[in-house]
Amino acid sequence: MIAAGGTIGILGGGQLGRMLTMAAAQLGYRCHTFDPNADSGAADVCAEFTSAPWADRNALARFAEECDVVTYEFENVPLGAARTIPADKLFPSARALEIAQDRLHEKAFAEDQGGRPAPYAQVDSLDDLMTAVGRIGAPGILKTRRDGYDGKGQWRIDSEREAEALRLPSSSLIYEGFVRFAAEFSVILVRGQDGEVRFWDSAQNVHNDGILATSCLPPASVIAAQIPAARALAERIAAALGYVGVLSCEFFATEHGPVFNEMAPRVHNSGHWTIEGAVTSQFENHVRAICGLPLGDTALVLPNVQMTNLIGNDVNRANELLGTPGMHLHLYGKSEAREGRKMGHVTRVWA
Template sequence: MIEPGATIGILGGGQLGRMLSMAAAQLGYRCHIYAPERDSIAAEVSAAFTCADWTDTDALARFAQDCDVITLEFENIPVAPLRAIPESMLAPNLLALEVAQDRLKEKRFVEDLGGRPAPFAAVDSREDLEQALERIGTPGIVKTTRDGYDGKGQWRISSVHEAQGVPLAGQQLVYEGFVQFDAEFSVILARGQDGEIRFWDSAENVHEDGILARSTVPACPLVLDQLETARMIATDVSDALGYVGVLTLEFFATADGPVFNEMAPRVHNSGHWSIEGALTSQFENHIRAICGLPLGDTALTAPRVEMRNLIGKEALKGPAILADPANHLHLYGKAEARKGRKMGHVTRLVRD
């Protein structure tokens, strides 16, 4: 067990690192942020900050010397430089990072464990794309295998003709057939060092323009009917990875059961509601897990919980949002309210 007063290193300096740091401070830990961006909103609430590139192995090694355990808030980090950090210090481990940051690897990994992803094919050339379209059909989505998130690095294709506009040069891509679904949901679990697993209620998620807009618990009846199967898949994934910390798997609820979409080896936007809506938040349980502490109760604190992201200039509505006493406002301290940028979120506890 890592005793309170120790230092937790966090790779990444965004809002997830900020909320992890705040949860860690509540438990008596100090946090040290490592990120290449100077304007780190996580560093603002942390004890120490190293601003250096992901490929700077000397800086990573010095960073590790100041930490007792190291975690991450962002999975698109080059794996090779992280080998400068003793792997025993990393939670989750490098295997989880390697699988989750590559869409092809994660789909194959889940498929090998009995999960069902959308029909997919690797695309490395125009010929590969044409064959994928012929085998899987349209509509579908071409995605970069790495780095894309919040709708970035994705091209929707409704016909073979539209596929001609997809930029293929120098990119590893995957083509996914479109899934007819009735709802989207996420399974978020915390797995301790001893293998104990706690699940939060699964949120039903609504996306707008490829960005999560709302998460609501409890989810609709269809999601609840498919939850046991989805949780079994998530458990198998976490066990196979030897995972420690919070792990998120996203699913489509379909007429034929849950279809795996993607995974994230970290706390997740669709679990932000848990700060006020659960007895123990995803952020606190992540800190508990990586430090070897007992996991906390994940039960709901209200019959219904709704979380809404504040995108771009929506964050300017903060005072009006607080006029409703059931609302809990979180602004991340980002300076520029750009279009499509997550500036904060609001959680509403519904008790009637």
């Protein structure tokens, strides 16, 4: 167990690191963030900040020495950098990071645990793509295997003709069959060092242009019926990885049951509502888990919750939104509002 006053290291300095730092401070911990970007949102609130390239092994070693435990706030931390951290200090493990960084490995891993992803195929050439479209059908989505997020690195293909005309990027790709779904939802769990697992209620998610727009509770009935099966898969994934911390899995609710979309080995945007909407937030429980503390209660505070992302110029409506009863504002300290950039979020909780 890491005693209060200890130092938590965070690889990555974005808004998730910022909110982890704030939760850790409430439990008496100091946070030391490592990020190549010196203009980091977490830098505003953490006790210490190291800005150095991910390839700087000496800087990473010094960082690890100064921390009692280390975690990461996004899954695109280079695997080599994560493996610089001693394995007994890093939670979740580098293995979880390795799987989540590659969509092909991620889907195969979920299948190994009994999950059902969309039909998919590895694509390394135009011939591979044409074979995949012929076998799986169109429409479908061509994605980069690595580094894509919030709709980036994705191309919708509606026909074989479109596929044939596409100029493929040089990166490794995956083709996924289009899933006809009624709704999207997340399963977010926390797993302690002793293997205890707790779940938050599952929010119904709505995306615009590949970016999460809202997460709402309670979810539609079609989601509620599929939560037990989705939770069972998420728990098997966590157990197979020996996971410690918050794990997020996204699903499509379909007429044939839940279809696994992707996992994130970290706190997740669709769980931001837990700060005000749950007894213990995803951020606090992540800190509790990696520090070896007892896990907190994940129950809802009130039955209705809606989290809305403030994307780009939406941030200009912040004061207007604050006028709504029960509304809570979180801004991420980003100076420039750009299209598609998450600037903050608001959460409303009501009876």
